[in-house]
Amino acid sequence: MIGFLTGLFVTMKTGFRRPVTAQYPDPEKRIKVENRFMGFPSLTWDYDVEEPYCTGCMVCVRECPTECMTAKMKDNPLFSEGKSRRKKIIDEFEINLGRCILCGICVEVCNFDAIEMSHEHELSKRVRNGNRFGLQQLLKLGIKFQSNTNWQPKQPEKNSGVPVKKVDEE
Amino acid sequence: MENQKTNNKESKEDSDILVSTPEQDELISLLTKRFPSVPDININHLQEDIELIIESKNIKSTCRLLKDSSELNFNYLECISLVDYEEKLEAVYHLTSFKLKQSLVIKTSISVENPEIDSVIDIWRAADWFEREAHDLFGVTFLGHPNLEPLLLFEGFEGYPGRKNFPINDYKEW
Amino acid sequence: MEINKTINSDNVDLMINMGPQHPSTHGVFRLLLNIDGERIIDVKPHIGYLHRGSEKLCENERYAQVVTLFDRLDYVANLNMELGFCLAVESLMELDIPDRASYIRVILCELNRIASHLLFYGTYGLDVGAMTPVLYAFREREKIQGFFESITGARMMHNYFRIGGIKEELPDDFNNRLSLLLDEVSQGIEECDMLLSKNEMFLARTKNVGIISASDAVDFGVSGPNLRASGIARDIRVSKPYSIYDRFDYGIPVASSGDCWDRYYVRLEEIRQSIKIIKQAMSQMEDGPILAKVRRIARPPKGEIYFRTESPRGDFGVYLVSDGSDKPYRVKVRAPSFANLQSLQYLLKGAYIADAVTILGSIDIIMGEVDR
Ligand code: SF4
Ligand code: SF4
Numbered sequence: 001m002i003g004f005l006t007g008l009f010v011t012m013k014t015g016f017r018r019p020v021t022a023q024y025p026d027p028e029k030r031i032k033v034e035n036r037f038m039g040f041p042s043l044t045w046d047y048d049v050e051e052p053y054c055t056g057c058m059v060c061v062r063e064c065p066t067e068c069m070t071a072k073m074k075d076n077p078l079f080s081e082g083k084s085r086r087k088k089i090i091d092e093f094e095i096n097l098g099r100c101i102l103c104g105i106c107v108e109v110c111n112f113d114a115i116e117m118s119h120e121h122e123l124s125k126r127v128r129n130g131n132r133f134g135l136q137q138l139l140k141l142g143i144k145f146q147s148n149t150n151w152q153p154k155q156p157e158k159n160s161g162v163p164v165k166k167v168d169e170e
Numbered sequence: 171m172e173n174q175k176t177n178n179k180e181s182k183e184d185s186d187i188l189v190s191t192p193e194q195d196e197l198i199s200l201l202t203k204r205f206p207s208v209p210d211i212n213i214n215h216l217q218e219d220i221e222l223i224i225e226s227k228n229i230k231s232t233c234r235l236l237k238d239s240s241e242l243n244f245n246y247l248e249c250i251s252l253v254d255y256e257e258k259l260e261a262v263y264h265l266t267s268f269k270l271k272q273s274l275v276i277k278t279s280i281s282v283e284n285p286e287i288d289s290v291i292d293i294w295r296a297a298d299w300f301e302r303e304a305h306d307l308f309g310v311t312f313l314g315h316p317n318l319e320p321l322l323l324f325e326g327f328e329g330y331p332g333r334k335n336f337p338i339n340d341y342k343e344w
Numbered sequence: 345m346e347i348n349k350t351i352n353s354d355n356v357d358l359m360i361n362m363g364p365q366h367p368s369t370h371g372v373f374r375l376l377l378n379i380d381g382e383r384i385i386d387v388k389p390h391i392g393y394l395h396r397g398s399e400k401l402c403e404n405e406r407y408a409q410v411v412t413l414f415d416r417l418d419y420v421a422n423l424n425m426e427l428g429f430c431l432a433v434e435s436l437m438e439l440d441i442p443d444r445a446s447y448i449r450v451i452l453c454e455l456n457r458i459a460s461h462l463l464f465y466g467t468y469g470l471d472v473g474a475m476t477p478v479l480y481a482f483r484e485r486e487k488i489q490g491f492f493e494s495i496t497g498a499r500m501m502h503n504y505f506r507i508g509g510i511k512e513e514l515p516d517d518f519n520n521r522l523s524l525l526l527d528e529v530s531q532g533i534e535e536c537d538m539l540l541s542k543n544e545m546f547l548a549r550t551k552n553v554g555i556i557s558a559s560d561a562v563d564f565g566v567s568g569p570n571l572r573a574s575g576i577a578r579d580i581r582v583s584k585p586y587s588i589y590d591r592f593d594y595g596i597p598v599a600s601s602g603d604c605w606d607r608y609y610v611r612l613e614e615i616r617q618s619i620k621i622i623k624q625a626m627s628q629m630e631d632g633p634i635l636a637k638v639r640r641i642a643r644p645p646k647g648e649i650y651f652r653t654e655s656p657r658g659d660f661g662v663y664l665v666s667d668g669s670d671k672p673y674r675v676k677v678r679a680p681s682f683a684n685l686q687s688l689q690y691l692l693k694g695a696y697i698a699d700a701v702t703i704l705g706s707i708d709i710i711m712g713e714v715d716r
Contacts, residue, residue: 003542010539038497065409103412103503251663251676296565299686322392
């Protein structure tokens, strides 16, 4: 009997507490995601030269444990015009987010700050392959992430696309 | 494989990497005392645990001795693993003795053509599912096991997915 | 439930199919029960519904990628699984792990142990018919998961431990948040304890039910809290300390009778001990590097190792054979739930059908680990 009553006492006490429940579908009442939250991967956008950071080097493609990415590079037109430092630029990029396991390995191996785990985690689709994201969609995710979190590249000097003007230095 | 392993062992002993603890020495002396009668026993210590390499036909008698002798008393079977070395299969038994607080590894090779070995289920009941799993994935028949039905795979599965020659199906993008 | 009537000449046996879609089977686990009235005469467990061939997949992934597979073995104690694998590879490579990384690992693993035991506490309450505890347990567990999210970026599949250390430095407010969390959790545990442990109905359901004697437990290969509940004080953290577990002072809760209540209470007590470990680790932790000097693609030398760690469910062994390349030659996982679960077929014989759920719940299995 006593054990039963102590149990009831605990339940009673909780009645006077503020609820801890969050209402999921309601955008205001959700739990906020943490800064480091790893949502789906996204590609970042270099505002200085208006092109993606990604050069299509394929390192992430090789390291991805689920082999869910493909990438293809091309010569960068902006480089030949002298507007960018990137010789090569991404041409086609695809991540099958339905297969991605959100491990973050691609972010870790990328040397160009070009891929980031965004805070997006709700991407349900009505078709099985509806989450095969191409370059534009990934960039859109990335731009949203960048503006929401005020993202800065980790190695700004090395990875900036702004061309170094040799004339100025001399 | 066999040669490489012995080479490995020699080089390790040469460079004095392995320093056995007094407890391990004691276990080795106990083992050598215990096993003069069983032929083809090979005591080898690699990494941390002492390793006993025996012939597969001796597995049951050895295990029985290890468990029943009062000073050794290896009463806890931790794991039975199979490794596919293409030319042979190797069964690895990890035992622990709560009394000695020591662990022991028993290794025995099984031929690929005729993968059969005695079951140790009447020595440790823990062997039950480990052996069934090994039967599923590697096709090793454990003689004397009462029930070798598929455990992890479904009934009627073809092939032995644990073996090296079983292909990993490449994934096709939808 | 699907009911099959087979009529023998002298008595009528009922065969009941419990699972794989049954709320109390904790995943996809199927039991074929042969019953005579209320008594279970024969049991046939069926596993394998979640078999993904993790061990085989490991052979085709590089060492850094295998960590993600280990996350998915025991999906309630992911970090403990990662630790087991990373330590196995590290000791094969004879790496020295920086102290700070080890401390962070221990803190996170113990937190994960608490989260895992809390899940057990909640679902076990549900199994025996108490609805309330699960809400309390999940309230506390939620805090721990949120805390993990702030460190590792994920609530469950962290992929945070690396071969040689950890992925990234802790966030700035780590210490404050952790001490706050510990206070809240230890308070929550006391509440959970008051709520259920001494409840008369709970006692009636669990005391003297599903007894595993010490000798049987050893014979079945039972490990972890289940073994300690039977009176054998075996904990790898103490008997063969790995990582830095020898630097802390903590107790190993042991019970004597080996019934369901003991298995339950040993786990609750273990949560308290884990909090103790975390507190000590917090005070001992110093600044320093978090990753040993390793090449990015790990290539352990040729050799093999069997590394034991204590996961929340028992002895977690990783048998790793390396052929010197960047992918493991063979990985065999000794999953504690796998060995614990096989004792069920002996335990259930002669028990009441209502106790089947109680006993199964008290063993605390995770099917992801059983089936691999
Ligand atoms: S995201 Fe990074 S690693 Fe991947 S292709 Fe682009 S630049 Fe290379
Ligand atoms: S997060 Fe992991 S699974 Fe997803 S794309 Fe990156 S590397 Fe691949």
